[in-house]
Amino acid sequence: MIRVVLPAHLKNLARVYGEVEVDVAGEVTQRRVLDALEESYPMLRGTLRDRSTGRRRSFVRFYACEEDLSNDSPDAPLPAPVAAGHEPLLIVGAMAGG
Amino acid sequence: MSGVRVLVGTRKGAFVLTADGTRRDWKVDGPHFGGWEVYHVNASPADPDRLYASQSGGWFGQLIQRSDDGGRTWEPVGNDFTYAGDVGEHLWYDGTPRPWEFKRIWHLEPSRTDPDTVYAGGEDAALYRSTDGGREWRELTGLRTHESGPRWQPGAGGMCLHTIILDPVHEGRIYVAISAAGAFRSDDAGQTWRPINRGLVSGQIPDPDAEVGHCVHRLAMHPSRPDVLFMQKHWDVMRSDDGGGQWREISGDLPTDFGFPIAVHAHEPETVYVVPITSDSEHYVPDGRLRVYRSRSGGDEWEALSEGLPQRHCYVNVLRDAMAVDTLEDCGVYFGTTGGQVYCSSDAGDSWAPIVRDLPAVLSVEVQALP
Numbered sequence: 001m002i003r004v005v006l007p008a009h010l011k012n013l014a015r016v017y018g019e020v021e022v023d024v025a026g027e028v029t030q031r032r033v034l035d036a037l038e039e040s041y042p043m044l045r046g047t048l049r050d051r052s053t054g055r056r057r058s059f060v061r062f063y064a065c066e067e068d069l070s071n072d073s074p075d076a077p078l079p080a081p082v083a084a085g086h087e088p089l090l091i092v093g094a095m096a097g098g
Numbered sequence: 099m100s101g102v103r104v105l106v107g108t109r110k111g112a113f114v115l116t117a118d119g120t121r122r123d124w125k126v127d128g129p130h131f132g133g134w135e136v137y138h139v140n141a142s143p144a145d146p147d148r149l150y151a152s153q154s155g156g157w158f159g160q161l162i163q164r165s166d167d168g169g170r171t172w173e174p175v176g177n178d179f180t181y182a183g184d185v186g187e188h189l190w191y192d193g194t195p196r197p198w199e200f201k202r203i204w205h206l207e208p209s210r211t212d213p214d215t216v217y218a219g220g221e222d223a224a225l226y227r228s229t230d231g232g233r234e235w236r237e238l239t240g241l242r243t244h245e246s247g248p249r250w251q252p253g254a255g256g257m258c259l260h261t262i263i264l265d266p267v268h269e270g271r272i273y274v275a276i277s278a279a280g281a282f283r284s285d286d287a288g289q290t291w292r293p294i295n296r297g298l299v300s301g302q303i304p305d306p307d308a309e310v311g312h313c314v315h316r317l318a319m320h321p322s323r324p325d326v327l328f329m330q331k332h333w334d335v336m337r338s339d340d341g342g343g344q345w346r347e348i349s350g351d352l353p354t355d356f357g358f359p360i361a362v363h364a365h366e367p368e369t370v371y372v373v374p375i376t377s378d379s380e381h382y383v384p385d386g387r388l389r390v391y392r393s394r395s396g397g398d399e400w401e402a403l404s405e406g407l408p409q410r411h412c413y414v415n416v417l418r419d420a421m422a423v424d425t426l427e428d429c430g431v432y433f434g435t436t437g438g439q440v441y442c443s444s445d446a447g448d449s450w451a452p453i454v455r456d457l458p459a460v461l462s463v464e465v466q467a468l469p
Contacts, residue, residue: 009133009158013174043174047158051178052200059157093157 002033002078003088010048010091014041019088028083030062031074048091063090102424103168103466104432105149106440107136110458112151114139114169116468117453121430121444124453130172131163138419138462139169140206145213146466150232152203152218160202162218162232175232179203179220182237188222189251198222198242205419207262217288219259223250223276225288238288241274246293246310253277253313253332260418261317267324273342278303278313281329283342294342298331302378316418318360320367328370328397330360330418335372337397348397353384359421363446364429368396371423371431371447373416381436382413390433392447406450407441414439419462426467434460 001021006014014020022036038045045051048060056062062069065079065087081087104115111129130136131153142148149165151172160179163172179200187195201221209215214231224242226235241259250257258277265271270287273294280295293309303311313332320326329336329345333356336345349355354374363369370393376384383389388407391400414435424430431447434440438457443450 007157009155013158013161043161046160046177050159052180057157057159096156 001085002028002036002082003085004033004037005088005090006044007091007093009093010044013043013047016041021085028078029075030069030072030078030089033078033089034074059094059096061092061094063092064088101468102426102430103141103146103468104422104440104442104453105139105141105169105462105464105466106434106457106460107139107151107419107462108434108438108458108460109135112136112139112153112169113454113457115440115453119426121426121442122451126454127169129458130169131161134161135202136461137202137204138206138464140208140464141466142208142213142216143210144208146468148208148213148231150206150208150216152206154202160200162203162206164232176228176234179218179224179226179235180237181224181242182239183243186243187248188257189249191252193251195248198224200224201256202258204258204260205262207264210264210266217262217264217272219262219274221256221258222252223257223259223279225259225262225272225274227288240284240289241282241291244282244291244293246279249310250276250279251311261314263317263319263327265319265324266321268341271324271341273317273319273327275314275317275329277315278311278332280310280312281314281317281327281342294338295345296343297338297345298336299334300332302332315358316360318362318370320362323367326367326396328360328362330357330372332356332378335360335397348393350393350398350400352391352400353402357416358418359416359433361421361423361431363431364423364425366394366429366446369394369446370397371421372400373421373433375415381415383415386410386412388412388414388435390431390443390447390450403443403447403450405448406443412437417461420460422463422465424465424467430465432463432465434463436460 101118106113111132113128139151147168151163153161190196205219207217218226261275263273327338390403414437421433431443
């Protein structure tokens with residue numbers, strides 16, 4: 001199980017509390033985690049990745065193990081502690097706006 | 099009619115305001131979608147409990163919410179607003195070509211007859227339709243791919259399709275308006291379009307009477323007189339008596355003819371409301387006084403309506419989708435301000451009272467008369 005922490009707005013949207021968990025088959029990558037997340041919570045489609053380009057939305061960040069993974073390739077393996085379920089993938093709304 | 103329900107979209111969520119037919123005591127429900135921008139909330143004329151809301155934000159993009167119980171509960175529906183086919187290019191602010199890029203939905207217009215059919219106006223300008231209650235959206239590409247499309251350019255608020263009017267009489271006729279492309283009309287249910295901007299004169303564009311390029315802020319129509327259209331343009335209040343074939347200016351004795359919203363009385367097709375603001379560079383009401391202007395002659399002659407509205411130190415604006423009228427016997431008029439006030443007049447504008455004073459900046463106001 002991959003642990004994911006959503007930002008508050010998206011917890012409300014998905015109607016979840018705390019962390020969510022998703023199953024990912026094979027190598028654990030950002031793309032596969034997000035695909036699994038959207039499969040479980042279809043209302044999140046388009047909120048993390050642009051609908052037309054599939055790219056990360058500008059003000060969405062992906063952190064794990066005290067590293068910023070936002071600009072890593074979506075097909076790069078996530079850190080081993082995330083893949084093992086020891087650490088969560090943190091999805092964060094960037095500091096911006098008023 | 100037992101009462102009214104006012105649907106308010108704000109910079110930080112949606113609010114539902116309800117009252118009985120006296121429109122004196124109000125229940126305020128919200129915020130729904132707190133923290134998100136809600137550009138528009140609108141109701142199906144065919145099913146008063148069916149509501150649609152456009153929820154968006156810089157972080158997480160565009161969502162559409164649907165309620166089947168008059169706004170008590172909401173369900174996110176489809177948000178895939180893909181441009182169909184060749185995306186093409188329009189002009190950017192600097193005059194260079196730029197591909198169409200979806201940003202948000204400004205306006206939702208439910209069908210008059212089918213609660214599951216709803217139109218959505220987008221930025222960058224495009225018109226979408228759903229026939230399954232908002233789950234799936236299809237672009238009506240004939241508008242964006244009009245031969246003038248590559249010459250469209252955004253206004254300061256973005257290149258937004260903000261007005262959709264479904265003609266209640268002429269089958270298949272739809273009007274839309276785009277900042278800053280102008281007004282367009284389809285007579286075949288949105289398949290093909292033609293600009294309807296003849297008579298508009300805009301000093302802010304190189305050719306002041308060009309076919310497209312006008313910053314139309316809002317269109318309004320009375321359902322009993324579908325060939326008569328009213329327009330608040332960037333500057334100028336305009337009127338057409340032939341479905342947009344030709345426009346003439348009706349600004350008359352307004353103190354300034356710059357503004358955003360325009361609305362028509364529910365029972366008097368020649369009674370029109372606008373809220374003039376100071377200028378294109380000063381987006382607040384003139385002289386620190388909030389005044390709605392009403393014409394009972396279809397334009398040209400206007401009277402200031404100020405009873406109950408702040409008449410000193412007031413520097414708010416009323417945005418293009420933030421004015422509405424109800425259909426009760428004594429027509430109610432409503433508007434919301436960038437200062438977060440929502441005002442109601444239950445006597446067609448003669449007097450006003452605030453429903454709420456301290457909401458986030460109001461982006462849109464719609465009202466339903468409830469059975």
